[in-house]
Amino acid sequence: MTPPRRDGAHEAAETAGREAPALSAAEEERLVSAALASADERVIEGALRPKRLAEVIGQGRVREQLSLLLEGALRRGRAPDHVLLSGPPGLGKTTFAMIIATELGAQLRITSGPAIERAGDLAAILSTLGEGDVVFIDEIHRLARPAEEMLYLAMEDFRVDVVVGKGPGATAIPLDIAPFTLVGATTRAGLLPAPLRDRFGFTAHLDFYEAAELDVIVRRSADLLGVALRGDGAEEIARRSRGTPRIANRLLRRVRDYAEVRADGTVTRALARAALELYEVDEEGLDRLDRAVLGALVTRFGGGPVGLSTLAVAVGEEAETVEVVAEPFLVRGGLMARTPRGRVATPAAWAHFGLTPPEPPGLAVPGGLFE
Ligand code: ADP
Numbered sequence: 001m002t003p004p005r006r007d008g009a010h011e012a013a014e015t016a017g018r019e020a021p022a023l024s025a026a027e028e029e030r031l032v033s034a035a036l037a038s039a040d041e042r043v044i045e046g047a048l049r050p051k052r053l054a055e056v057i058g059q060g061r062v063r064e065q066l067s068l069l070l071e072g073a074l075r076r077g078r079a080p081d082h083v084l085l086s087g088p089p090g091l092g093k094t095t096f097a098m099i100i101a102t103e104l105g106a107q108l109r110i111t112s113g114p115a116i117e118r119a120g121d122l123a124a125i126l127s128t129l130g131e132g133d134v135v136f137i138d139e140i141h142r143l144a145r146p147a148e149e150m151l152y153l154a155m156e157d158f159r160v161d162v163v164v165g166k167g168p169g170a171t172a173i174p175l176d177i178a179p180f181t182l183v184g185a186t187t188r189a190g191l192l193p194a195p196l197r198d199r200f201g202f203t204a205h206l207d208f209y210e211a212a213e214l215d216v217i218v219r220r221s222a223d224l225l226g227v228a229l230r231g232d233g234a235e236e237i238a239r240r241s242r243g244t245p246r247i248a249n250r251l252l253r254r255v256r257d258y259a260e261v262r263a264d265g266t267v268t269r270a271l272a273r274a275a276l277e278l279y280e281v282d283e284e285g286l287d288r289l290d291r292a293v294l295g296a297l298v299t300r301f302g303g304g305p306v307g308l309s310t311l312a313v314a315v316g317e318e319a320e321t322v323e324v325v326a327e328p329f330l331v332r333g334g335l336m337a338r339t340p341r342g343r344v345a346t347p348a349a350w351a352h353f354g355l356t357p358p359e360p361p362g363l364a365v366p367g368g369l370f371e
Contacts, residue, residue, distance in 0.1 A: 041250070044249075044253070045246070045249070047224060047225075048220075048221050048224055048225075048249055049094075049095045049098065050095060050099065051098070051099065051102055052099060052102060052103065053066060053067055053070075053099055053103055056092070056095070056096075056099065057209075057213050057216045057217050057220070057245075058209045058210065058213035058214075058216075058217075059091075059092065059206060059207075059209075062096070062204040062205075062206060065202070065204065066083075066096065066099075066100065066202075066204070069081065069083070069202055070100065070103045070104060073104065074103075074104065078179070079104075079131075079132050079179045079180060079181045080100075080104070080181050080201075080202075081181070081200070081201025081202050082155055082181060082182040082183070082184070082199060082200045082201055082202070083097075083100065083181065083182070083183045083184070083200060083201075083202045083203075083204070084140075084183075084184045084185075084186070084189070084192075084197065084200035084202070084203040084204070085097070085183065085184070085185045085186075085203075085204050085205075085206060086185070086186050086187070086188075086189035086203070086204070086205050086206070087187070087205055087206030087207065088187055088206075088208070088244070088324065088325070088328045088329070089187055089244075089246070089324070089325065090244040090245060090246030090247060091206040091207070091208065091209070091244060091245065091246075092206055092245060093138070093185035093206060094136070094138065094185065096183075096204075096206075097110075097134070097136040097183040097185065098136075100134055100181070100183055101134040101136075104132065104134065104181070106132050106133055106134045106181070107130060107133045107134070108133070108134045108135075108136060109125060109129070109133060109134070109135045109136065110136045110138070111125060111135070111136070111137055111138070112137060112138040112139045112142070113137060113138070113139040113140050113141060113142030113143040113144075114139060114142045116137075116143060116144065116147045117144060118144065118146065118147065119144075119146040119147045119149075119150045119163075120162075121147065122143075122147045122150050122151065122154075122160075123150065123160050123162055123175075126150075126154050126160055126177045126180075127160065127162075127175055127177055129177055129178045129180045130178055131178040131179060131180075132178070132179065132180065132181075133178065133180045133181075134180065134181045134182075134183060135180055135181070135182050135183070136183045136184075136185070137182065137183070137184050137185070138185045139185065139186065139187070140184035140185060140186050140192070140196075141186045141187075141188050141189075141191040141192050148193070148196060151182070151196065151199075152195055152196065152199060154177060154182075155182055155199040156199060158176065158177050158178070158179050158180070159174055159175065159176055159177065160174075160175050160177060161173065161174050161175070162174075162175050182200075184196075184200065187324045188323075188324060189203075189205070207332075208242070208243025208244065208328075208329065208332050209243050209244070209245060210243075211235075211238045211239050211241075212238075214237075214238035214239075214241050214243070214245065214248045215234050215235055215238040217238070217245050217248050217249070218234045218237050218238050218241075218248050218249075218252055219234050221248070221249050221252055222234070222252060222267075225252070225253070225256070227252065227256045227259075227267060228259075228265055228266040228267065229252070229266075229267045230266060230267060230268050230269070232268060232269035233255070233266075233267035233268045233269055233271065233272045234267075235269065236269045236272040236273060236276070237251050237252055237255060237267075237272050237276075239283075239285065240276055240281050240282070240283070240284070240285040241285055242285040242286075242287070242290075242329050243285070243329060243332065244329075247285075251276065251279075251281065252267075254275060254276075254279055255267050255271065255272050255275040255276065257275075258271065258274070258275035258278070259271050259275070262274075284333065284352070285329075286329075286330075286352075289315070289317065289321075289322075289325065289326050290326050290329065290330060292315040292317075293311060293315055293317075293322055293326045293327070293330065293336075294330060294335055294336065294345065294349050294352065294353075295353065296311060296314040296315050297311060297336065297343060297344075297345045297349065298345045298349055298350055298353055298355065299353075300314055301314075302358065303344060303345040303349075303350065303357060303358065304342055304343050304344040304345055305339055305341040305342030305343060305344050306342045306343055307342045307343075308322060308323055308342070308343065310342075311343055327343075330349075333348075334346055334348050335348050335349040335352060336349060345357070
């Protein structure tokens with residue numbers, strides 16, 4: 001039996017219940033790099049999010065796999081397996097979590113790893129769930145250890161042990177909870193302990209979007225926001241959006257401002273180019289942080305290899321920001337490689353700055369080593 005629909009529940013939950021991501025305010029302000037949403041932006045994002053699986057653009061494989069998972073669960077009248085979504089910020093993890101709840105006609109509860117400070121916080125959420133509810137835990141790799149251990153039992157046996165009292169007299173009281181579906185999201189799947197990872201029956205990795213997909217996303221958002229966007233303008237924004245829908249939507253809004261203030265409001269290619277130049281988004285969509293990381297790697301460290309933390313110090317950022325925000329896109333774009341000895345600039349990175357990479361040391365010696 002399908003549980004009754006409670007539409008609208010997650011919009012409220014989205015604005016009320018989401019915790020700020022645990023990165024610095026300066027990161028949130030950055031136009032492109034942060035790829036994280038500020039509080040105001042989340043409200044706009046709510047309006048731009050696809051609400052159903054069929055409306056999602058791109059991520060074809062994940063969409064199909066999820067559709068089977070949800071359809072199967074609906075047919076059996078049971079909660080589906082727990083779902084883990086991984087991938088860089090802004091690619092649609094929250095969107096998919098909301099869609100899962102909508103498709104199941106289920107209530108959605110939203111929280112995040114950093115928001116759950118104690119196991120009791122998690123117990124409070126889990127013990128008030130209704131049957132078939134969906135619980136979304138963003139940044140699940142940041143859960144405190146005791147909460148994580150409580151989650152193991154909850155995911156597997158739909159039970160939590162609530163500890164009453166302290167010290168030697170403390171007792172654990174088992175409490176049954178309603179069967180639910182956990183949707184976990186993480187930007188760093190590698191940090192999830194194996195016992196937690198193993199309890200997800202379905203894992204999906206979201207990858208960066210192709211420019212053609214972002215083109216469709218930008219047009220759809222322009223329609224929803226009432227922006228006059230020409231085809232070539234959409235193409236330009238899509239190309240420079242770092243493969244990320246959140247950034248595509250953000251750039252669209254900035255370009256719209258520019259079009260309204262400096263022109264007649266219509267977004268053309270020339271206008272998008274001028275606006276994005278002003279906002280320091282370059283031809284390849286690299287923003288200031290990307291260029292700082294790549295620039296330091298090429299000019300200060302001779303192309304590497306250099307360790308992550310050294311690189312982060314050189315650009316005045318947290319190692320985690322460099323690793324989660326800048327690196328995935330640089331690696332995906334073939335500008336940087338991760339090697340066991342550290343980060344290395346590829347020839348394309350040197351070319352990006354109009355430089356020629358130095359000769360590899362062994363080859364620079366005429367005749368080589370074996371003469
Ligand atoms: P994450 O949780 O991975 O950081 P979100 O799910 O919050 O990312 O997505 C950020 C924004 O990007 C959303 O507001 C949504 O409008 C847009 N978005 C994400 N994925 C898609 C998609 N496949 N199609 C259209 N828009 C998308």
